[in-house]
Amino acid sequence: MKTAYLSLLAASLPAMNIYAQTSRPNVLFILADDLGYGDIGCYGAIGVNTPCLDSLARTGIRFTDAHAMASTSTPSRYALLTGENAYRKAGTDVAAGNAGMIISPDQFTMADAFRSAGYRTGAIGKWHLGLGAETAKQDWNGTVSPALESLGFDYHYIMAATADRVPCVFLEQGRVANYDASAPISVSYRQNFEGEPTGRSNPELLTNLRPSHGHDMSIVNGISRIGYMKGGGKALWRDEDIADSIAAHALRFIADATTDGKPFFLYLATNDIHVPRFPHPRFRGKSTMGLRGDAIAQLDWTVGYVMAALDSLGISDNTLIVFTSDNGPVVDDGYDDRAEELLGTHRPAGPFRGMKYSAFEGGTAVPFIVSWPARIRGGQTSAALVTQVDLMRSLATLIGTTIPQKVAPDSRDQLATFLGQDLVGRDYVVEYAANHLLTVRTKRWKYIPANNGSAMITWGPKIETGNLPQPQLYDMTAPWEQYNQAEEHPDVVNALQNILESELAPR
Ligand code: NG6
Ligand code: CA
Numbered sequence: 001m002k003t004a005y006l007s008l009l010a011a012s013l014p015a016m017n018i019y020a021q022t023s024r025p026n027v028l029f030i031l032a033d034d035l036g037y038g039d040i041g042c043y044g045a046i047g048v049n050t051p052c053l054d055s056l057a058r059t060g061i062r063f064t065d066a067h068a069m070a071s072t073s074t075p076s077r078y079a080l081l082t083g084e085n086a087y088r089k090a091g092t093d094v095a096a097g098n099a100g101m102i103i104s105p106d107q108f109t110m111a112d113a114f115r116s117a118g119y120r121t122g123a124i125g126k127w128h129l130g131l132g133a134e135t136a137k138q139d140w141n142g143t144v145s146p147a148l149e150s151l152g153f154d155y156h157y158i159m160a161a162t163a164d165r166v167p168c169v170f171l172e173q174g175r176v177a178n179y180d181a182s183a184p185i186s187v188s189y190r191q192n193f194e195g196e197p198t199g200r201s202n203p204e205l206l207t208n209l210r211p212s213h214g215h216d217m218s219i220v221n222g223i224s225r226i227g228y229m230k231g232g233g234k235a236l237w238r239d240e241d242i243a244d245s246i247a248a249h250a251l252r253f254i255a256d257a258t259t260d261g262k263p264f265f266l267y268l269a270t271n272d273i274h275v276p277r278f279p280h281p282r283f284r285g286k287s288t289m290g291l292r293g294d295a296i297a298q299l300d301w302t303v304g305y306v307m308a309a310l311d312s313l314g315i316s317d318n319t320l321i322v323f324t325s326d327n328g329p330v331v332d333d334g335y336d337d338r339a340e341e342l343l344g345t346h347r348p349a350g351p352f353r354g355m356k357y358s359a360f361e362g363g364t365a366v367p368f369i370v371s372w373p374a375r376i377r378g379g380q381t382s383a384a385l386v387t388q389v390d391l392m393r394s395l396a397t398l399i400g401t402t403i404p405q406k407v408a409p410d411s412r413d414q415l416a417t418f419l420g421q422d423l424v425g426r427d428y429v430v431e432y433a434a435n436h437l438l439t440v441r442t443k444r445w446k447y448i449p450a451n452n453g454s455a456m457i458t459w460g461p462k463i464e465t466g467n468l469p470q471p472q473l474y475d476m477t478a479p480w481e482q483y484n485q486a487e488e489h490p491d492v493v494n495a496l497q498n499i500l501e502s503e504l505a506p507r
């Protein structure tokens with residue numbers, strides 16, 4: 001009798017009430033790609049409006065001194081998802097689309113932490129951390145294994161690498177989505193398949209975008225890419241639909257978890273605003289900056305779309321959203337999309353020097369917003385020094401789960417900082433440039449060790465590397481890392497050099 005009454009009562013309650021009583025929030029982690037510190041409205045963007053991101057910031061905390069661990073995608077994401085800085089692991093440089101799995105299945109990841117706490121876990125969008133047991137050995141026509149289920153993700157709908165790398169298909173649970181049996185898929189990063197056109201040999205087929213450097217291999221959707229692929233047929237993506245596809249799958253994942261009464265962790269990694277920037281026609285002309293700005297508008301739409309989904313499911317209040325970017329911005333990253341000439345006075349890296357790839361702050365300074373209406377007062381700004389590597393232990397604390405002592409060696413529990421209760425943050429953060437130079441930031445200083453490499457990137461993008469044969473020390477209270485004060489402050493240089501040496505020591 002009592003049981004019947006209770007189940008009747010349960011059935012009459014909306015699904016969310018089952019766990020709204022607990023304090024454990026849903027966690028929606030949105031990771032944009034190549035979005036610079038200055039690229040959204042609430043961080044000073046000019047030439048594009050980002051109303052949804054600005055409203056997210058108004059409901060939560062906007063961090064002004066937040067850092068990605070690395071200035072490119074693969075090492076940055078590796079550190080974020082494992083809590084281990086990328087230089088501790090071989091093979092964490094920018095990965096090819098047929099790279100084998102970079103995080104090993106036996107590593108404990110952020111998703112494992114959520115899964116072990118009873119969350120439904122999902123990864124949707126850009127992956128770029130390798131798939132399968134071995135490079136180039138994946139079965140793209142069957143099941144690619146191991147895939148993200150071995151890293152703690154119950155559900156995964158992902159692009160293997162980036163939109164500018166083959167294979168140009170989504171994989172759902174390790175199998176090519178919309179697989180087209182009439183067009184079996186082959187992938188190679190060594191040689192082309194006989195008779196297949198490339199951007200280099202058939203530029204007349206580049207009806208959507210032409211490369212400015214590199215990106216002259218297989219052509220998919222009128223855009224040439226890095227690497228060679230054959231087949232795919234109906235499974236091949238259309239670049240203009242990628243954002244919609246990611247958003248639709250995110251909505252379904254969130255709705256399913258909510259219907260099942262499960263808290264969720266969703267790693268939502270957008271393709272925007274990485275190259276090739278080719279947003280849906282409804283975003284064309286939304287900015288004054290051409291395709292790059294329009295891709296920012298599309299990114300903003302994606303954020304608004306998932307926020308609206310949370311609202312309509314009645315779970316906005318108890319969903320913690322983190323929004324950030326994997327590395328700093330880049331303007332011309334290899335396609336002729338006029339990003340540079342249309343920039344106007346917009347500054348993608350905001351007040352920082354350098355961009356993606358660089359050892360200067362522009363390489364790793366990123367927008368970072370945390371919102372959780374049930375627990376965080378809106379409209380806050382925090383100047384605390386924070387790094388994405390700390391999210392792993394901090395979020396584990398949030399959901400009351402323990403991470404084994406030996407894993408996530410670089411991740412610290414900074415939950416109080418991320419929730420706005422502590423305004424100081426870390427004593428220092430380390431940052432890893434594309435050329436493997438490790439630099440360090442304290443609240444006051446930025447230190448870049450002496451390095452003999454060239455001062456500008458030599459292979460395409462017009463970006464300062466941050467290399468100088470002398471040590472560099474910048475006062476971060478002054479703008480744009482301009483005056484090297486290393487000679488005036490040998491004691492500071494020494495202390496920061498010691499930090500770097502201790503960070504580089506094995507853990
Ligand atoms: C570079 C690509 C660039 C981008 C980057 C990785 C060339 C010439 N350039 O090698 O377009 O794909 O790798 O970007 O190939 S990231 O954001 O995924 O790290
Ligand atoms: Ca990136």
